[in-house]
Amino acid sequence: MAKFGVITVSDTRTLLTDSGGEYLITTLAKAGHNITVRHIVKDDTNQIQAAFANCDAQPLDAILVTGGTGIALRDVTIEALMPKMAKTIPGFGEYFRQLSLAEVGLKALASRAEAGVSAHAHLVYLLPGSPNACQTALEQIILPDLDHLLKELTKNVHPS
Structure with missing residues (x-):
């Protein structure tokens, strides 16, 4: 099973309120995956990038970032992390x-949800913060395509 890091971006959420x-x-664990790192940070570019760098330096398969993907001026997840992607999806x-x-x-048009691959070859998903949006992304896209994308990341692109 895959190893995940989860980052919540919010000015108001805590461990008790991060739905x-x-x-x-919870859903990843029920599916048999491991969550090895979790961060909750403010809508602040430096805090988001620091949490991401911590996750990206670990032996993970994927990093899920929830929150800060809307169009409010305080929503800076996309601006903070898209420059960190080696590739986009x-x-x-x-x-x-x-x-x-x-x-x-x-x-839905106000969502700026994105995905990519980090410099350390981790799948990265930038998701809205609502539980409904997280459910849609995880159950209808991320989990059904996870094995395929992980295989693509690890296949030999330069056969000898």
Whole structure:
């Protein structure tokens, strides 16, 4: 099973009130995956990047970041972390917004959810903070495609 890091970005959430992060951790554990690191940080570029660097330096398969992906001026997760991606996975955000459109209507257009691959070859998902959005992303996209993407990350691209 895969090893995950989870980062919650919020000015108001704590371990007791982090429903989105808790949903991710509980669901991943029920699916047999390991959560080896968890951070809760403020909507602050430096704090987000520090938590991400900590996760990216660990032997993980994927990093899930929840929160700070909206269009409010305080939402800086995308700006903080997209420059840290070695590659992007544009289809993730496109498909997430398509699924969300069916669930919440045009509100989905304000989501800036993204995915990519870090410099240390970790899958990275930047998700909204709501438990419903975390559920949609995890159950309908991330978990069903996890084995495929992990295989793609580790395949030999330069056969001898």
